[in-house]
Amino acid sequence: GAGVSQSPSNKVTEKGKDVELRCDPISGHTALYWYRQSLGQGLEFLIYFQGNSAPDKSGLPSDRFSAERTGGSVSTLTIQRTQQEDSAVYLCASSLAGRTSNEQFFGPGTRLTVL
């Protein structure tokens, strides 16, 4: 079956512009996560969605970052007024439910470059 897909695969933008990154999770997975990997760093948790519950936004680095998940499926991560430090690979993952026993399946990521 299809895995987690993300689009675009690469995005180059100018400082100050807004960007939207999309994630299509595996069908039937109720849990969805966004992480980012800055150059030379590990993956950093950003936000978590579980079903229809309010998302856990505790990892978002600033109020310029927001995300939504429509219909419990597709998710969009929006970064407003992008800054150069936002340059990173943004990874989406999904799992059956948000439990430690549930494997998180990752998409290929969106590489964001802010000039």
Next chain:
Amino acid sequence: DQQVKQNSPSLSVQEGRISILNCDYTNSMFDYFLWYKKYPAEGPTFLISISSIKDKNEDGRFTVFLNKSAKHLSLHIVPSQPGDSAVYFCAASWTFNAGNMLTFGGGTRLMVKP
């Protein structure tokens, strides 16, 4: 403050030998640990995990060891194969963390030479 650390950014091993990747953590609440493998331009893929109630978990060529008193875990790959060349991430979570968000280390690039 990094709660999960992989102090070796890279490791080079000869094919057929053992690869040992190390990971240290500071948060004593962590009770579930995972290793992910990542190839370039792909997302990380799950490799093996271990619960804190165990000190060893084995799956084929891959074995993860957990030393809770030292807050240290390691991944052993034996025998190493060229296809194992990738970046390996250690990750941790805790059972009562609603949502199971993972905290990752910085990764270790493994190169297995033929």
